[in-house]
Amino acid sequence: MKKLLFIATLILFVSCSKDNADIDYRTQNDEEIQAYLAANNLQAQKTTSGLYYIIDEQGTGAQATFTDRVKVAYKGYLTNGTIFDESQTGLSFPILQNLIPGWAEGISLFKEGGKGKLLIPSHLAYGGKKNGKIPGGSVIIFDIELIYVNYVTENDAQIQSYLSDKNLVAEKSSTGLYYIIDEAGTGAQPTKTDNVTVAYKGTFLNGTVFDQSNTNGISFNLNEVIEGWTEGITYFKEGGSGTLIVPAHLGYGNLDYFTIPGGSVLLFDVNLIKVN
Incomplete structure (x- = not known):
């Protein structure tokens, strides 16, 4: 050892x-x-x-x-x-x-x-x-x-720099999640235990895409995904769309996760298609 x-x-x-x-x-x-x-x-x-x-x-x-x-x-x-x-x-x-x-x-x-x-x-x-x-x-x-x-303070500084560079305004939750609501939606609003269908594109702050769905989206239980999604998707109603900016402590943490380097801020463009 x-x-x-x-x-x-x-x-x-x-x-x-x-x-x-x-x-x-x-x-x-x-x-x-x-x-x-x-x-x-x-x-x-x-x-x-x-x-x-x-x-x-x-x-x-x-x-x-x-x-x-x-x-x-x-x-x-x-x-x-x-x-x-x-x-x-x-x-x-x-x-x-x-x-x-x-x-x-x-x-x-x-x-x-x-x-x-x-x-x-x-x-x-x-x-x-x-x-x-x-x-x-x-x-x-x-x-x-x-x-x-960890990456909490560092990620927060990275996110604020990103928002400033892109001239974006985002809300910040008590957990450190940033989110932008482009369309709030008009249908049902999910809870953290619901099954939902979401179309999304995931990128790093430099714009590199690491994952994305097709326009039909994918279905999953909100209590079985990263914390940034469990929390963030609940800010939208069916038909809503926007962006989640997820610091590492609400994503994949300190260590590398497949193609996602440890400590990475993750940005998701999301469209909540349906609360199942």
Whole structure:
């Protein structure tokens, strides 16, 4: 079983098992971290795992959990100041728990928009073996900014930019779904458990079509489709048409789904033909 941390274009692996080198470095690493903090006049918190962290800004958005996707800007360096990697604009990591334990734990201490520092002993990073530019048994330090948790904030900014560029006005629901009603329709209005027949075309924000029906539409139960459809179709009556702009958390989430990349905003032109 392996854990990995994607850093720039590298894939770095760390074993879940512990060897003697890991155990031997714990006391040494802890002393090294405390010496670094004292030398740089820093105050840090220490967790039960041995991770040290400093929260400069807590952040005000969502707080990351181990199963979340995160986007983080960071600089990674050793206690002697040697930088081994950095990303000023930030990189996305699909699942937080798949990163090295020091990151998985440390990032979960911040909320979206938060900034701070993680001081990670080797048993929570790459152990006693050399890993790229990182010597075996090294304490590694990261200055981090948690830019996004999942795609909620990022998708919302993408959608608003799209609407502005296209000079469109949309309604936004409490869930984060955007919708435009071109024709409200005059027939029956479905509930979230109804079976409906809908003609549609699904595109990404760049206009690329990923799926579409014919003009006769397809029939399905509204409680068996993505949340953006379950909610969005109920805003129309029979004969109604318009557009649903579905953020990833109401669509297919953080991970790739067939031809739909993880985190994608989906746009659907829909025509509610019938409530069955």
